[in-house]
Amino acid sequence: MNIEPSVMKELLKLELLNKSTLLSNGNTSTGNETSGGTFSGMLQQLMNPSAAAANEDDAPSSKSGVKGQLDALLAKSGYWSQNTAASKPTDFESYIQQASGRFGVPSSLVKAVIHAESAFNPQAVSRAGAKGLMQLMDETGQGYGVTDPFDPLQNISAGTGFLSHLLAKYNGNEGMALAAYNAGPGRVDKLGIANDNELMSKLHLLPQETQQYIGKVLGLKSNYQSDLS
Incomplete structure (x- = not known):
């Protein structure tokens, strides 16, 4: 079915x-x-x-x-x-649009991830050491050629590239891609699921932070979709 x-x-x-x-x-x-x-x-x-x-x-x-x-x-x-309230333009619109076009990721999703990860603070650093707007770990950033994770252009480009990779890996299933962005692809792969439908039945196996993160980003994406970007 x-x-x-x-x-x-x-x-x-x-x-x-x-x-x-x-x-x-x-x-x-x-x-x-x-x-x-x-x-x-x-x-x-x-x-x-x-x-x-x-x-x-x-x-x-x-x-x-x-x-x-x-x-x-x-x-x-x-x-x-x-x-679905109208969203305000971001301070990094040109960088987001550039990365969105390059990697084929909806700009609304890029904005939602940035909002959830750093609240648009390019100097943000997490307790785990993730840095910048899209909270890149050093290894991930380096894989996309990042030399300064606090540079908005580099950070958004690398983060969007990584998100594009995850969307491709999980056949466009946004929930799975977001779970992997937050918790790591290895943890998602261990669930043995193939799509967002199956993800719903195994959400309880993911960390609470990740469960909340997926819902938050999807909600924010709906918000930013009201923006014509």
């Missing part, structure tokens, strides 16, 4: 949003429990189209079946109001 990519992407965002909210509140229950099983039910409908069709026949006034339920649940959760 092939699930429409746009629908699967929104389901992933919703599940990550639920988990991120629970983690930040110190709640260890699953997102499915929080939503009263609604998320699980929609996913089951997607995997069982005949049942979904029967449900839609019972409720002909519903909006677009499962997709309509998804939109309604996202709206109820506050997702749209939180993540």
